[in-house]
Amino acid sequence: GENVEQHPSTLSVQEGDSAVIKCTYSDSASNYFPWYKQELGKRPQLIIDIRSNVGEKKDQRIAVTLNKTAKHFSLHITETQPEDSAVYFCAAGSNNNDMRFGAGTRLTVKP
């Protein structure tokens, strides 16, 4: 089936630095790209999403960029804080109401 590749699988940054997580997808019908944050033992929570008619979206310290031609999208977190430490999942949704997830990135922000 169609897959979503996510890199890196683990990422460690110093507090205050930026973190970037990248995802690629193969289904050209994908038109919705959410990012979820899952803290240890908790449920995933949507942190930002982008639709295929937009190239970039920003919400305070979090931004997502989408390159439809290259079929990749990225999550950018600036001025990272220890509470940003979690597993982040990207996903790609297509018109047939399917949702494919990346394998996740474990982000550790060191104080």
Added chain:
Amino acid sequence: KAGVTQTPRYLIKTRGQQVTLSCSPISGHRSVSWYQQTPGQGLQFLFEYFSETQRNKGNFPGRFSGRQFSNSRSEMNVSTLELGDSALYLCASSLAGLLVNEQFFGPGTRLTVL
């Protein structure tokens, strides 16, 4: 508003048995999606229900089935359980669909198959 609730939270079954999991969406939400989360396979989409109809199904065998009731509550059933079915099963609800509105996840049901 109450969040998405799932019952039971923990379940232990043996191979060959069947299991039914329940999900109550946020009031007013008509879409319920189900996901399987395992350390090895990550998050995988099982299916989505909207207004009592299954809109799409992920790549899972027919042992995995579901249904949705008129009050939008949803159940997921797994028959002939296998060891590999051990996982955290998450449901998520949204107003009109997983591609339309934000999904809110429940706490999950942790299923262990012995």
